[in-house]
Amino acid sequence: MTGLFPDTRLRRTRATGWSRALHREILLTPADFIWPLFVTEGEGVEEPISSLPGVSRWSVDGIVARTKEAVALGIPCIALFPNTQADRRSDDGKEALNPDNLMCRAIRSIRDACGEEIGILTDVALDPYTAHGQDGLLDAKGYVTNDATVEVLVGQSLNQAAAGADIIAPSDMMDGRIGAIRTALEAEGHPNIQIMAYAAKYASAFYGPFRDAVGSSGVLKGDKKSYQMDPANSEEALREVALDLSEGADSVMVKPGLPYLDIVRRVKERFEVPTFAYQVSGEYAMIEAAAAAGAGDRDALVLETLTSFKRAGCSGVLTYHAAHAAKLLNG
Numbered sequence: 001m002t003g004l005f006p007d008t009r010l011r012r013t014r015a016t017g018w019s020r021a022l023h024r025e026i027l028l029t030p031a032d033f034i035w036p037l038f039v040t041e042g043e044g045v046e047e048p049i050s051s052l053p054g055v056s057r058w059s060v061d062g063i064v065a066r067t068k069e070a071v072a073l074g075i076p077c078i079a080l081f082p083n084t085q086a087d088r089r090s091d092d093g094k095e096a097l098n099p100d101n102l103m104c105r106a107i108r109s110i111r112d113a114c115g116e117e118i119g120i121l122t123d124v125a126l127d128p129y130t131a132h133g134q135d136g137l138l139d140a141k142g143y144v145t146n147d148a149t150v151e152v153l154v155g156q157s158l159n160q161a162a163a164g165a166d167i168i169a170p171s172d173m174m175d176g177r178i179g180a181i182r183t184a185l186e187a188e189g190h191p192n193i194q195i196m197a198y199a200a201k202y203a204s205a206f207y208g209p210f211r212d213a214v215g216s217s218g219v220l221k222g223d224k225k226s227y228q229m230d231p232a233n234s235e236e237a238l239r240e241v242a243l244d245l246s247e248g249a250d251s252v253m254v255k256p257g258l259p260y261l262d263i264v265r266r267v268k269e270r271f272e273v274p275t276f277a278y279q280v281s282g283e284y285a286m287i288e289a290a291a292a293a294g295a296g297d298r299d300a301l302v303l304e305t306l307t308s309f310k311r312a313g314c315s316g317v318l319t320y321h322a323a324h325a326a327k328l329l330n331g
C-alpha cells in the first residue's frame with residue numbers, strides 16, 4: 001500500500017544511484033539475448049545490408065566468428081537466416097530440404113567450433129527458398145496452401161535437426177505445423193530438440209529490411225496477410241499461443257516486439273510459459289535512424305527498449321543489437 005504525501009515520497013528511493021540499483025525490479029543481462037545472423041555463400045565474405053545499417057550477411061566462416069564472439073559476450077543463443085543463391089530458389093522451395101544447404105553447413109560449422117557452448121536456433125519457413133518469396137507453397141490461384149506447406153516444413157525441420165539445430169523456430173504461421181513437427185522430431189529420435197513457436201506473428205510493415213537481408217524483397221509479390229495475423233487482433237493471439245502449446249511448443253514468441261508488448265503481457269499472464277519477443281529489423285532500423293538523426297542517444301535507446309521487453313514479461317528477446325547491448329552491459 002502507498003501512504004499519503006509527505007509520509008510517502010516516491011522520489012526518496014530514486015535519489016541516488018545505489019538506491020536506484022537496489023530498487024530495480026528487473027535486470028537486463030546478455031543472457032537475455034538471441035542474436036539473429038544472416039548467412040551467405042562464399043568464403044571471407046561480408047555483405048553490409050543497407051536498410052539494416054551495422055548488420056551484414058556473413059559467409060559461414062564469418063558466422064562462426066560471430067558465434068564465438070557471442071559466446072565470449074555471454075549471449076546464450078544465435079538465430080540463423082540464409083540468403084539462398086537465386087538459382088537455388090524455386091516455386092517449391094526444395095532447397096530447404098537439401099542436407100548441404102547454407103543453413104546446414106552453417107549449423108555444422110558452428111557446432112564444430114563451439115560445441116555445446118551456445119544454442120543454435122533455426123528458422124523454419126520457406127521464404128528464403130521460394131522463387132516467389134512467400135513462406136509456403138502456392139496453389140493455382142496464388143493462395144499459400146496450408147497442409148502441403150506443413151509437409152515441407154516438417155522435412156525442413158528434420159533437415160535442420162539432423163544438422164544439429166537446438167531450437168526449431170517455425171515462423172511460417174501455417175495451422176498445425178507445431179504438432180506435425182513435434183511428432184516428426186519424436187519419431188526421428190530428437191526428443192530434446194526444442195520448438196520455439198512464432199506463435200503470434202503479425203503481418204507487419206516492420207519486416208522490410210529482413211526481406212532485403214534474405215533476398216526475398218525483390219521477388220515477393222503481394223503480402224502475407226492470409227497467414228500472418230492482423231495487427232488489430234489480440235484475442236486471436238491467445239488462441240494461436242494456446243494451440244501451439246497444446247501441439248508441443250516449449251516456448252512461444254511474439255513478433256514484432258515493441259508495438260506488441262501488450263500481447264507479450266497478455267500471453268505471459270494467461271499461460272505462464274517462456275515467452276520471447278522478436279525486436280524485428282524495422283524496429284532496429286528505426287532506432288538506428290533516430291540515433292543518426294540526433295533524436296536520441298543510441299546506447300540509451302537500445303538498452304531502454306530491450307529493458308521494456310523484460311519488464312513486459314519476456315524471458316528473452318531476439319535482437320540485432322544483441323552484441324552491442326551485451327558489450328554495453330558487460331561494461
Ligand code: PBG
Pocket residue numbers: 123124125126127135171172206207208209210211224279280281282
Ligand atoms: C520469414 C521471417 C520474417 C522474419 C523472420 N522470419 C519475415 C517475414 O515474415 O516476411 C522477420 C524478421 C525481421 O524483420 O527482423 N518467415
